[in-house]
Amino acid sequence: MPAYIVRRLVSGLIMVIVMSLVTFLLFFASPIDPARVSCGKNCSPALQKQVSKSLGFDKPVIEQWGDFLKGVVAGREFPADPAMRAADPKGVVHCSAPCLGYSKLQNATVGSLISNSFPISLSLAIVAFIFWIVGGVVLGVTAALTKGSLLDRGIVGTALVFFAFPTFWIGLFFYTFIAIKWQIVPIPVYTSIADGGVFTWLNGLLLPSLTLALFYMAGYVRMTRAFVLESMGEDYLRTAKSKGLAPRKVLIKHSMRAALTPLVTMAGLDLAGLMGGAIITESVFNYNGLGKLAVNATQQLDLPLTVGIVLVLATFVILANIIVDVLYAFIDPRVRVG
């Protein structure tokens, strides 16, 4: 098992490195000069050349990529050109390892920008995750147990509605009506636990995470229902029943145990994907999370920031994959890793 984990981590690392190269190459394939973007409004060819040099854009792509990887491991200093650093020692920005680059547009290191947004996205993802898993499983099992009844149809139908409604619509509805018009909850503003305590933190996250959760919950309701119904047709459930077990034990120990196992895989990957995937929700509620940061960076053609975010998010997905695979070996005894 440890050998397996090490092997997966190494292959994950290789994947992240390949990801960074692909992102680099994609950006340089575009016709826009990143130096022109970072140069500002009153840009002259000379100034643009200077910016290009200070950010290292004048070097070949592969060399830039090498510098980037070196920065991740050992840290970097900006401007990239040693002569420019010597000319203006005060303007030198030190970016300590793991350095993901420097955004000239924001005048900040990519690392600091990401670490500002990260807790917001993480909080949102985790609270939404709890909502959708609890809601999805409880409603899904209820629907499966009352299959064909009015309750079942109601749950499945409502889930379909939430699945079909665009997130921005639900988000805006929550924001305008529940928060502003009816004032059921305060207008959601992100407050970190350190600043306002758990209650304020949770209060601010309520509406956005619910918005996010409803979409996923809808999918999980339907999947849970399908998995539970599927497990009920299995031969081993008939065995459990023929032993004389109580219906509740048949359901919880035998049916649910089998039905919820595949959900673990999906939930792990969805959670990781959500880290940078809550763009719409973050925009509606004006949360400065990673998704919003990524969209802004791409729109402004902020190459270093984009590459940095892509890399961080890719690492999350890859890590989640490894965790889910290792976890699966524990929950399904038939799976042998290694």
Add this chain to the structure above:
Amino acid sequence: MAKTQTTASVSRGAPTDEATVLSVQDLKVHFPTSDGVVKAVDGLDYTLQRGKTLGIVGESGSGKSVSSAAILALHDPKRTRISGEIWLNGTDLLTVSEEQMRRRRGREVAMIFQDPLSAMHPYYTVGNQIMEAYQVHNHVSKKQARSRAIEMLDRVGIPQPDRRVDDFPHQFSGGMRQRAMIAMGLINDPGLLIADEPTTALDVTVQAQILDLLQDLQREFNSAIMIITHDLGVVAEMADDVLVMYAGRAVEYGPTKEILTHPEMPYTWGLLSSVPDVKGDTSARLLPIPGNPPSLLNPPSGCAFHPRCTHRSKVPGDLCRTETPLLIEGNRGPGHTKRCHLANPEQIYETEILPVIAPDLVEES
């Protein structure tokens, strides 16, 4: 030996015989569907005594598994209509509540299934699943249940049972899994064990071992066994009585030796003709039964077997098509009943069937 039975569907109440474990009377299992009612079992009578084995034979879809699942009330009551009487140890199971039925499952009647891999939960150890079967009916500690499970695994011939008890089903071979299923079924010493095609999914060599084991255990526990199969070899090996089912009804019923040597119903002839004999001479032919089992939604009129029967021309008039034959005694005396209009089945069997399927037997005599 089999009890003679009335063919009319009149309730006879609880069996008075002490030795009778199971008595099924006019059992009907119908599934209403949007296309109509599927009569999977349509009037079935049989009795089974302590220490005896009843073999139920028939093609897929003849209702043999459905009727046995009804004994354990495993059908979804919302989608099934069951009528008749199922007397198990003096109680009509069709009259007891779901909770009372649950307490009987596994304790008075246990079941082992065709495919032991899918019949065991993949996420729990074999020991866990066997212990569970014991603990649900006995208030014992986990430790006691475990040692009982190990004891049972040892009894059914699992090597190193104290270690293998913690294995998962996928770590067992097919034969060992079926042994473990038998251990699970017999752990509460039920009076009746229903084996639903227990050897179908196994290797031939393992099949013989499992059948031997079942016979051994039957002698030890003196339980009644109901074995459902389409393999007449299994019946010949195991069963005291045999009941041949076709389209949800018994078409021939009697002591195994009698039925296998003097079958009187063309469907039974068909089953016998379909069995290859490794020792038999190569001139013997395998004759499959023509056609397919009938739809139980819309069974043929008269004798359900008539569209596939090659002997129907020997019955005068159109009787096979118009009138359902009763399950009655033929010329072989009490204990052997059949559902057929043929007047002289014995003669037809000896002159037309036997020479084809077992020429050597005819030459000898």
